[in-house]
Each structure stands twice: as C-alpha cells, then as structure tokens.
Amino acid sequence: MSGWRHPELGDVDRRKPVWFTFDGQPLSGFAGDTLASALLAGGPRILGRSFKYHRPRGLWGLGGEEPNAILDVTFDGKTTPNVRATTEKLRNGMVLQSVNAAPDAARDRFGLLDLAHRFLPAGFYYKTFMALGWMRWEPLIREMAGLGKLDATHHPPADTPVMNAACDLLVIGAGPAGLAAAAAAARNGRQVWLVDEARAVGGSLRWRGGEIDGAPWTDFAATTCNAVKAAGGRILTDTVLWGAFDHGSYAAWQRREDQTNVHWRIRAQNVVLAAGAIERPLWFANNDLPGIMSCEAALHHLVLYGAVAGRRIVIGCAGDAPYAVAAALAKAGCQVTLVDARKDTPPAPDGMRIIRGAKITRAHGHREVGAVTVDGTHLDCDTVLVSGGFTPSVHLHCQAGGKLDLDKASDSLIPRAGTSPIRTVGAANGAFGLAAALEQGHAAGSGAAPAPRAVDRGWALDPIRPDPGIKGRVWIDPQNDVTLKDVRIAAQEGYQSVEHLKRYTTLGMATDQGRNANFAGLAAMAVLTDRTIAETGTTTYRPPFTPVPLSVIGGMRRGEAFSPPKRLALEPQHRTCGAKFREYGGWLRPAYYGEDEATAQQDEARTARQAAGLYDASPLGKIEVIGPGAAELLDFCGYVRMSTLKPGRARYGFMLSEAGIVHDDGVVLRLAEDRFIVSASSSHVGSVRLILEEARQDRFDPSRVFLHDVTAHWATLTVSGPLARAILADAGFSVPDIPHMSVAETRWKDIPFRIARVSFTGDASWELSVPARYGGELHAVLDAAGTAHGARWIGLEALMLLRAEKGYVLIGKDTDGVTMPHDLGWGGPRASRQDEYFGRRSLFTPEANRNDRRQLVGLQSTNVPLPTGAHILAPGDTRRSLGFVTSSYYSPTLDRAIALAMINGGRSLVGQDVTVFNLGETYLARVTDACAYDPKGERLHG
Amino acid sequence: MQIFPCPFCGPRDETEFLFAAEAGKTRPEPAPDVSDAVWADYLYGNDAPKGTAREVWVHLTCGEFFVMTRDTTTREVKSCAALPGKAS
CATH class of the missing domain: 3.50.50.60 (FAD/NAD(P)-binding domain)
Structure with missing residues (x-):
C-alpha cells in the first residue's frame, strides 16, 4: 500500500481532480500536486527498479535530489524520459511509465537478478565480460540496465532562448x-x-x-x-x-x-x-525498500500537498530535526514511533512512543517495508522515515x-x-x-542594520556512520545499487581513493550526482580504511548540479541554425536555374543543376569541356594586402615568392604551416606595386588571414602593410571552356587581351569590374568580379550569352571532376596533415629559395627529406571509379597500405575512370600496376601522373 | 565563460578569441643554422605552466593579436598589451 491523502492539509485544490495513469493504472490527484505527491497520496509504492539488481524502489525525497522516483512522462503526445517526480507538476492526461523495468515496476522480470546479487559485486562486469570481448555482451547488458526510453519520434522543439x-x-x-x-x-x-x-x-x-x-x-x-x-x-x-x-x-x-x-x-x-x-538516509539492512523515505520529505509532502507517507510510521534518527516531523504526523492521525539513537533527547512530542538510545538494524519486507528490527525488537509498521543528518x-x-x-x-x-x-x-x-x-x-x-530575528532551539545531532559490522545488505547509493559490501570490496582491492571508489563501484555516478550517497560512501571508506573523512577526501564536483535537458543547453541553435552556412549573393538566381545546394567549406553552393545528381554532373562536365561552363566562384577568398610592406609580408608567409610578380600578373602558390604542412593553395594577384589579392581557397580564408595578420603584427611593421578581407564584397562568376571568349564577346564585355595568369581592373557600365585569367578547370577561364550588389546583372548577361552558345551553369560536383582530370589538388581532400609541397610535385621553391619564409625549416628535417614520402599521383583503372579512401597495397603484401585514393570520378571527356591518390614514393611507381583494396574488394589500377587530361596545358590559352 | 580584454575593443566573451602561441618564444633563424632539435622544440615544446602564463591571443572579430598574462588555475587575467611588432 501507499500513503493517503489528508482531508484538509496541503495547498492542493480538492475541487479540481487531475487524472493520470502510472504503468497503465488509472489514478488521480489534485490541481497543485507534483507527480510525487499524487503518487504518494494515491498511487502504488513501487515507482521504479534499481539500476543493477532491479530491486523495487519507491519515493525517497522532495526535490531535485530524488534518486528513485524517476519516470518517463508522456504529455501532449510527447514523451520526456527520466523526469524526477518530485519536481514535475501533475497535469491532466499525463501518462507515467516507470523506468528500467520490464514490463513495469510492479512486475519487473529482471527482478530475478537480485537473487544473484551474491555473484554481482562491484567490478563484476569489468571482470567477467572483458574475457570474451565486451562488445559481445554489451547489447544484452544495455537492454537490462539504464533508465528511461527515448522516444525516437519526439524531437523537442528548438525553442529555448x-x-x-x-x-x-x-x-x-x-x-x-x-x-x-x-x-x-x-x-x-x-x-x-x-x-x-x-x-x-x-x-x-x-x-x-x-x-x-x-x-x-x-x-x-x-x-x-x-x-x-x-x-x-x-x-x-x-x-x-x-x-x-x-x-x-x-x-x-x-x-x-x-x-x-x-x-x-x-x-x-x-x-x-x-x-x-x-537529508541523509540511515544505513541498516534493506534500507532501500519502498516505504522508507526521507523524514524531511514526509513533512514536505504532508504540509504542501496533504500527502501522508503512511499510517503506522517508525522514524529513525539521531538528531532534533525529525521531532517536528513526528509531531506533525501524529497530529495528522498517524501512529508514530520515534527511534532516536541518542540516550539524551528532547521530550517526545505528544501522542507517540519514543525509544531512546536505539537504532534500526534491519527493515523487513519483500516488495515494501512491513516491519523493522530495533536493537533486536521487532516493530510492525508500514512506513519508515529516516534522518541520518544533513548534507x-x-x-x-x-x-x-x-x-x-x-x-x-x-x-x-x-x-x-x-x-x-x-x-x-x-x-x-x-x-x-x-x-x-x-x-x-x-x-x-550587507552586514549593516539589524538582522531579521527568529527564535528556535537549533538542531542538535549526533553523527551517524555506516556500520561495517552490520549484517545484511546496506545500500549506500540506492540509484546505482552500491552497497556497503561494494565499498568494502573496493577498499580490499586497493581502490581506496574516493575517485577510484567512485569509478570502481559507480558510487555517486547516478543522476542525483551523489547527493544522497557520496557522504555515506566516503564515510564508509574512511571507517574501512581507518582514516578520517578529511584524509579520505571528496570527489570532484562538476556541472550540472541537476540533469538539464539537452534541448535546453542546445537552445535554438539546431538544424540550420546550428552552424549557419554562408550564403551566396546570387543564391536566388542559381535556384531559378535549377541549382541544388550543398555546403562546401562553410558555404552553401550549387552542387549541380537539375534533378539527377549523377547525370547532371556528367553533363555539366562534358559541356564545360566541349562548349563552356559557368560557375559561381564568389566564395573564393579575396584578401587584399595593401601597402609598401605588402610584397615582403607575402614573401614571408607564402611558399612561392610574390615580390617578383609583375603588376597585372597572377601566380599560383601555397601557404604552409610553420610545421611545413601545406595549409592552403591559391592564386595571388598583383594589382599594383603595393596591392595584392590573395585568393585563398573558400574554406581557408579565415585561417589564411590569421597567418598573414600574425606575421604582420608580430614580425613586420604594421604601419607599412594592411590586410582587408573583401571576400563577401565581390560576386565572382567564372566562364571556362573553348567558347568562353566568344561568350564574353557576345555578352558585350570589352575583354582586355591579357594572357593566362593575368588580371585587369576596368569598368563595365561604370561598375568596378575585375577580370582575372586563372583556371581551376584546365580550360581557358575568365573570372569576372563585380561588387556583390551588381552580381545579378552580371549573372543575367552571362546566362543569356552562355545559353546562346550552348554553355551551361555547372555545380561544384562537376567542377571537382574537371579539376581532378587536371590533377589540381584540393587542400584537405587530396592532402592531409603530413603533406608538404614537394609531395605535390612543387619542390622548386624548397630547392631554390634562400630567404626566410614561414614553415621553411620544417621542409628540411629528416622526415621531410625521406624519399619514400607519400606523393601525389594519378590512378588509371578500368571503367569503375575506385572508391575514395581505398588503400593501395604494397606489391606482394596484402596487409600493408602504401597510401590511399583521395579523389575519384568518372570522366565523361576521357570516357574512363580517373583518380588521384597519395602513395608512398608514388612518383617512382608511375607506369606500374598496383592493387587497390576497399572493404574486402580488390581492384587493379595503374599509377600515372596526376594530370590525366591535356598534360601540356594547351587548352589554357584557348 | 571567461572575459578577455582586447587592447583594441575592450572586454569581450572568450568565444571571440583564439589562442595563438606562448609568448616570449623567439623564432630560431636563419633556418639552415638551426638544428632539428632546436626547431622541433620551437614547434612543439610548450611550457603550459600551472599558474602565471604569458600567451599570445587573437581577437577574431578585429584581428588584433596581443599578449595576455593570466593565471591558468584561477583564470584571473592579469594584463593585456598589443604586440610590439617590428618596433621592439
């Protein structure tokens, strides 16, 4: 049986019944109840099962510390797992489900586990299930342990500001x-x-x-x-x-x-x-039985909700605090017996029996408490309230x-x-x-003015400690099922530090964060190891104080708002052209135009080679480096010298980390003697700017050079392919006659207009940049002229294919955290540069000098593209990887599969056949140069 | 959340900052004269002191690099100053 509802006490509205169910059983409470008070006043006593032994558990406390009454609550069609019954307000139509019980708290079939408790001490799982491989047992154990069930269909709204x-x-x-x-x-x-x-x-x-x-x-x-x-x-x-x-x-x-x-x-x-x-519990045998509650919690539920814990109540204590509780319960009509461990106590309140100088040594009952033994005397009761001091x-x-x-x-x-x-x-x-x-x-x-006054006698108490000599099973941590015996085992096995005790027994690791258990656990360890509590120490306290829903911590930053991508100024125009968008390096960019990705990618790549392709290159970095110190700064920060670049020309280069690793690649444009634009790759703009800024402020005279990241200020559209020049002419641009790797600043209809001839496709390309607000006009004229010439817009998927045909690397895809420029075939500056530059010294370490370093090559395979990430096996060795495939596509122009790979000593293997392995499948491939298409670069000058 | 004082912008939340380097390390140069061990120590040998630490941080929103002295255990920020640049 459970408690009962007092006819008058409590702050609930008895005219407003509230209906709910617990484990399918229809129940009712009143408006103003918490789940706990309603269940205490009129529900079952067993509200859940313990974590390990599946022992029955009932209500213990009054607030966020509640270790037992943890429920899955369904309300308004949504299930919230692991709600503490003591802090949740009761609402009409709530469906409560006990946790860690199958099928429910009253009839849990895993309750049989408790019979085997002798064989399941602390460390049992570690010792037993590692032998045959933890992975084999884990699903079984997970099924039996754990708390509430997540409702996979319930997506809490991202609405917490x-x-x-x-x-x-x-x-x-x-x-x-x-x-x-x-x-x-x-x-x-x-x-x-x-x-x-x-x-x-x-x-x-x-x-x-x-x-x-x-x-x-x-x-x-x-x-x-x-x-x-x-x-x-x-x-x-x-x-x-x-x-x-x-x-x-x-x-x-x-x-x-x-x-x-x-x-x-x-x-x-x-x-x-x-x-x-x-309040702390008391430590006697079977002190975890339902019906054993915190004394203070009983008063809380009585006074605030009129929910009375029981009728025949034994109160165990060694302090003054429970006397008021005993008085209130006696007044409410309960039969109360006060068992105080002290001989010298205050006078007992009216209407109750008091036993002085005595302790409860054991609770009796199978599913709930029915009696206690007090120093050898049997006392029948239906409820035991305990107070072992306060934490x-x-x-x-x-x-x-x-x-x-x-x-x-x-x-x-x-x-x-x-x-x-x-x-x-x-x-x-x-x-x-x-x-x-x-x-x-x-x-x-404040300290000032007189303090508010009150009269009370204070709360005297005698310390109570777990008694290692006591017979039977004594619970220290009711939620995680840690008993006094487990603490003893930990002490015997040498886990005497409280941090070890915690991890070995899981003491204090439950959702109450050890609030009910930690003091008892360390007090027991102190007794067992003959140390003081101060010597034993405490575990580290970490947030959160109380479990907080992840939806609260996550707040509104979910879905698209979790990590918002950067958006193109021309996104609406691309959508009109049928673009499907995807995130690339933090930017939302067209992946392909059309319905079917594979077909669109192949068509776009083919058209770009045969006629022309148009694409949005706006995310490409545009870091302006301005001032008389600009060339000097770029020389130091880059792997390729830029001070020798003539105004109006462009040069491809790398930026290294100080460890010599390729951090980024890109083209540097020199607009004037004292003005450069660094076209960092779109995902590296921020970090390239920081490398430049750090050198500018730390090494050079900051007044002689200035950095300005204008990436988002410009819209850049690229026209690439054999018909590109004709399209530009048709579109009405007066294109200056500049060679490949050049740049010109001019005007288009009085709009600032920059034309750069650089190529990411291997075809003659013109990058046209206008201030972002004019991007729409630029898009319109190019779209019209391009369509007239059979060109089409191409997405990033086709662009990736085109650059891979040429063996152009994508830093971070074809390279990794150990790739140096000479691994990519760019050993020139390393060999020839005599001046100091960022990352230089790292290019000459024994590691950097190894001739079997992983190098960029191409792979030619049969008509099936190799899986990206597949390993290249050493000849005659089926277990050792020589490297891996970094990019792989089917080239419509070459009508065969192409791939890029990083292979140990790869360039010395060119022309040889290798075996490629992926997920049990093997493929044959021939090592080639990275460039599979137009190796002489004739198309660049189209 | 910690509050760091940018010498340029004033106090701001730590999420606006990025650690750059331990202060006071001098880049060994010229490269050909530097032994592998000295260079490796420059790259990877950090003191990570418990207590007072001098560090270079960058305020991402304005791009200012600065030297901050702070206590790594109490999290107290003791002082902040802009980098001296080539002037030093």
Missing part, C-alpha cells in the same frame, strides 16, 4: 538564508537575482513554517520579494542554477508554465550560495574551485571560506536552524 543577464548579487536558494541575503542587499539598492528550484520562495519554511521578526515568515518573504523587484532585481522560481563557470558566470534553467524554458547565462559581481542541505548542497562552491572542511557541529563537509568566489550561508554552510540561517544570510547581504 538563451538569455544573458548581469546582476550585482546572485542569491542561489530562496530559503531563509537566501531571503535574508536578498533583503539586506536590496535594501542597499543592489540589483539582486534570487533563484530557487522550487515553485515558490521560502525553502524549508514552506513546510516547516516559522516566525520572522515576530510575524509569519510569509510577510518577510513578501517584503523581501517586493524590495528585490523595487531595486531592479528579479525573483526566478522553478529555476535550477546548474553550473558555476569562469569569471562569475552562472547557468540557470528556468521552467515556465505554458511557455518555453529559458536558459539564463548570468554574470554576477557577487554570489551567495544558500542552497540548503538534503549541505555545496556543489556550486566546489564547481567554482572551492574546498571543503569537516564541521563537527553539523557533522558535514562545509565550504572553506575564501576558497571560491562564492559566499555560502545557512544550511549549505552547516548552519541548521532558522535563526542561524537568517543571521548568516543577512551578513552576506
């Missing part, structure tokens, strides 16, 4: 300490952001109640919220501050009713952490680099002041009780 914000003081946690800090700071006119995970401010005051300055706490909370807003601050509820990052930046996930989530990036001058503390939520302090110390009074690890930029106050700082929280919060907020 990222909002940037700044404030004077960020207060994390709106309990008494946080409220006091916010009140004090706001009164001083500071802009305060007050953030809390719960749906309302107040923290534990919401269920514990209390008076501040002689009035109900709600008055103080309301005054504080008004003061914060009046001073320009904000109150964010339903908001998890999940990460502390560098330079005072913090990330918060806000959930809003009937609106999108918001992901906040908050930059704070000062931060107060008042995140409170969460301060210090995660954000530690994420920000802070250290912890053991505080004896609160028996907890609390922040060491000054070790992080965050100031921690209240229960998060080990200051339990209302008066202490208000005092610390107030001091952190």
